[in-house]
Amino acid sequence: MCEGKAGCILEVQSQQSSRLAPSPTGALHLGNARTFLVNWAMARQRGWQLHFRMEDLDGPRLKPWAAQESIDVLRWLGIEWDGPIVTQSDDLGPYVQALQHFVAQRQAYSCELTRAEIEAAASAPHGNEHEQRFPPSLRPSDSERPASFCPESEMNWRFVVNPGPVEFVDGFAGHQNPDPSETVGDFVVWTKRGQPAYQLAVVVDDARFGVTDIVRGDDLLDSAARQLLLYRALGLGPEPRYTHLPLVLGADGRRLAKRHGDTRLATYRDAGVLPERIVGLLAFWCGITPSRQALSAGEFVEGFCLDRLPDSPTVFTCKDHQWLIEPS
Numbered sequence: 001m002c003e004g005k006a007g008c009i010l011e012v013q014s015q016q017s018s019r020l021a022p023s024p025t026g027a028l029h030l031g032n033a034r035t036f037l038v039n040w041a042m043a044r045q046r047g048w049q050l051h052f053r054m055e056d057l058d059g060p061r062l063k064p065w066a067a068q069e070s071i072d073v074l075r076w077l078g079i080e081w082d083g084p085i086v087t088q089s090d091d092l093g094p095y096v097q098a099l100q101h102f103v104a105q106r107q108a109y110s111c112e113l114t115r116a117e118i119e120a121a122a123s124a125p126h127g128n129e130h131e132q133r134f135p136p137s138l139r140p141s142d143s144e145r146p147a148s149f150c151p152e153s154e155m156n157w158r159f160v161v162n163p164g165p166v167e168f169v170d171g172f173a174g175h176q177n178p179d180p181s182e183t184v185g186d187f188v189v190w191t192k193r194g195q196p197a198y199q200l201a202v203v204v205d206d207a208r209f210g211v212t213d214i215v216r217g218d219d220l221l222d223s224a225a226r227q228l229l230l231y232r233a234l235g236l237g238p239e240p241r242y243t244h245l246p247l248v249l250g251a252d253g254r255r256l257a258k259r260h261g262d263t264r265l266a267t268y269r270d271a272g273v274l275p276e277r278i279v280g281l282l283a284f285w286c287g288i289t290p291s292r293q294a295l296s297a298g299e300f301v302e303g304f305c306l307d308r309l310p311d312s313p314t315v316f317t318c319k320d321h322q323w324l325i326e327p328s
Contacts, residue, residue, distance in 0.1 A: 016212045017049035018042070020074070020081055021202070024066035025058050027264040028073055030316060031217070031248030031256040034282045037297070038245060039215035040079045041304040051209055052081040055202070056089050057195045073265040077275050078297025086209070092151070094204050095196035098234055099157060099189060100149045107233055108189060109145040110155040113138060134158060134185035149190075157190035159200075159230065166225035171243030172306065173218060178225045187226055199223060203230040211240055218244040219255065243306070246313045248285070256316055263316065268324060277324050285314045292323045 020036055022028060028036075043050040054067050071085070102108035111134075118132050139160065149157065161184070165177040180187070189200040196204070206214065221244040231239050250260030268278060276294040283295045287308030295303075 015049055017051060017210055018213045018215060019051040019053050019211050021053045021055050022070040023055040023058055024063055024070060025061040026063055026066055027266055028070050029256055029263040033265055034248055034285060035217050035245055036074060036079060037282050037300060041301045042215055044301045048213060050081045051083060052085045053205060054085060054087045056087055057201055059193050069266055076269055077278060088201055094208060095201055096151050098200060098204050102159060103146060103149040106142050106145055107160050108157050109140055110153060111158045112155055131184055139186055151194055154192050156188045156192050158186040159189045161186050166228050168228060171241060173221060173244050180225050199226050200230060203227050206240055207236040213241050215243045217247050219247055248314045248316055250316060273324055281320055281324060
C-alpha cells in the first residue's frame, strides 16, 4: 500500500486495469453498449483487470431502476468483469479527504455564485456549449479562501486552474494539449448537494483501484485535462492512459438519444432480440465484419482491432434497427 500527497490510500497493482463505469441516470442504449464492449474487448485482449464501478453521484438525475438494469443488460450481452461491483455513494470518505487536501493547499475554494452571476461577468465567455467558463477574476484571493472544508457546507467548491496547456497522448485521438483555464476555468469539484463532482470522484476512484487505462466516449475528451490536473495536485501516479472513442449518433448528426427512437438495450432484449444480433451490429460498426451478422461477445473479442475503428462517429440508421428486429 502507498499514500499520495493527500493521504488517500492507494492500491498498488502490477497489472494493468480498466473499468466499466455506467451512471444510473437512465437506460443503456446502443451507443453505450459499443463503448463498453470495446472497453471489455481491449481488456480481455491485453490481459487487463476490468473493474465495475457504479457512478451514482449525479443526484436528481438518478433513476432507482437504472443501476440493476445496466448490470443485467451488460451481462446479457456477454460482458463480465473482475471482482465485486463498487458503488461510489457507499463511501464518500476518500473524496472528502481529497477535497480537504486541496483546501489546505489553497487549491480549492467555496463558491456561492449562481450561473446567472457567472454569465453576467463581463470577462466570462462560454468555454464550450455544455459548460460555463469560470474566470480567475471571480476567484477569491488566497486570504479570502476558507482554510478548511466542511462537507455539509451546502456550497460548490471549485478547483483553481492556472494557465497553461495539459499535454497527453490519447490512444485514439492522438496528441492533445488543451488549456483548461481557457475552456472551463476553475471547475467544480464538490457540489452544494454535499457530494463530489464527477471530475473529482473519477480521479479518486481510478487511483484507489489502480486503474491504468480508461476507455470511454469522446464526449469526455475535454474532461481528461481536468482530471490530469487533479491527479497531479493530489500527487497521484502513474497517470492513466486515455482512449476516447467516437460517439454513436442519430441520423440528424446528434448524439444518440430518445429523439432517435427507442435504442435501449433492455427494449431490444425484452422484444426477443438475441444478444448476438446486438453484438453483431456493434462489430459491424467497429469494422470487425464487412456486413451485419450475428456474433457472440467472444467472437467480438477475437476480431476486434482498435486500428479498424472508424475515425468519424458512427451513425445509427433505420437499416440498423430493421436488421436488429427482423426474425433471426
